[in-house]
Amino acid sequence: MKITDMSTPVELPQLPFGNTALEPVISANTLSFHHGKHHKAYVDKLVQLIAGTDLEKKTVEEIIVATANQADKQAVFNNAAQVWNHNFYWHSLASAGTKQPLVKVEEWLKGVYGGLDDLKKEFADAAVAQFGSGWAWLVLKEYKLQIAKTSNAMVPWLDGAVPLLTVDVWEHAYYLDYQNRRVDYVKAVLDQLINWEFALKNAGV
Ligand code: MN3
Numbered sequence: 001m002k003i004t005d006m007s008t009p010v011e012l013p014q015l016p017f018g019n020t021a022l023e024p025v026i027s028a029n030t031l032s033f034h035h036g037k038h039h040k041a042y043v044d045k046l047v048q049l050i051a052g053t054d055l056e057k058k059t060v061e062e063i064i065v066a067t068a069n070q071a072d073k074q075a076v077f078n079n080a081a082q083v084w085n086h087n088f089y090w091h092s093l094a095s096a097g098t099k100q101p102l103v104k105v106e107e108w109l110k111g112v113y114g115g116l117d118d119l120k121k122e123f124a125d126a127a128v129a130q131f132g133s134g135w136a137w138l139v140l141k142e143y144k145l146q147i148a149k150t151s152n153a154m155v156p157w158l159d160g161a162v163p164l165l166t167v168d169v170w171e172h173a174y175y176l177d178y179q180n181r182r183v184d185y186v187k188a189v190l191d192q193l194i195n196w197e198f199a200l201k202n203a204g205v
Contacts, residue, residue, distance in 0.1 A: 008060040010050070010080075012043045013087055021095035025188040030176045038172050039086040046079040060084050068158055081153035085135055085166065092165040094195035105196045108205050112145050120190045123147050123167075127186040133170040136186070139163050140203055164199040 015035055019028040046063070050056045055063050055076065063080040067073035094100070106116055113119040119138075127136035130149040137148045139161035148156055149169075156163045167173075167189055174185035 006061045008084060008087060010043065010046055010060055010083065012040050015090055017095045022093060022193055023096065025096060025192050027177050030174070033176065034172060042079045042082040042086065046076065046083055049076045049079060064155055064158070078153040081155050084155050085153065088163060089166050089168045091198050092167065092195055093189070093193045096192055100196045101200065102196065104200060104205070108200065108203070123190060124183065124186045127167055127169050128183045130169050136167045136169055137163055138165045138199060162202065164202045165194060
């Protein structure tokens with residue numbers, strides 16, 4: 001997935017890693033339910049909702065733009081946004097043990113959040129503070145790095161932010177492995193699974 005392309009087809013993509021690649025932070029069981037059931041359900045529902053309408057054959061991004069802020073299109077918007085967010089989430093993660101460009105990340109973050117440890121702390125605080133289901137994001141907004149959170153289904157780029165990475169904080173993302181301990185899931189993902197190469201690429205670094 002290239003974030004700059006913004007031309008995502010309405011389909012369930014293959015994961016960019018194997019089912020056990022995120023263990024022990026995210027189990028194969030969680031991954032298979034999350035991708036094969038939850039993510040797939042958003043895709044299937046979206047296909048069903050747009051069938052026979054003028055949105056059929058549009059990209060996920062075009063559907064999101066066409067249905068944003070319209071009360072009668074809420075269901076289409078929600079499912080399209082969740083498809084987009086999940087695609088982006090999978091690419092925000094890398095197999096456990098992947099060598100990450102951490103020196104480059106520290107260089108990039110110099111003077112912002114104090115550095116990677118402070119960024120992770122602030123990101124975890126935002127992820128935990130998100131009330132109910134939603135997403136935590138690292139975004140570029142007006143050329144500044146920001147941590148953002150969105151409720152349920154919302155994509156940050158509709159507000160003009162450039163998403164760099166995201167962590168899904170819906171319960172289905174962690175409940176099988178962490179039960180109610182969202183903070184433990186978020187911290188483990190931030191420490192061990194974030195695909196910093198992807199974040200840097202999205203930031204144009
Ligand atoms: Mn999810």
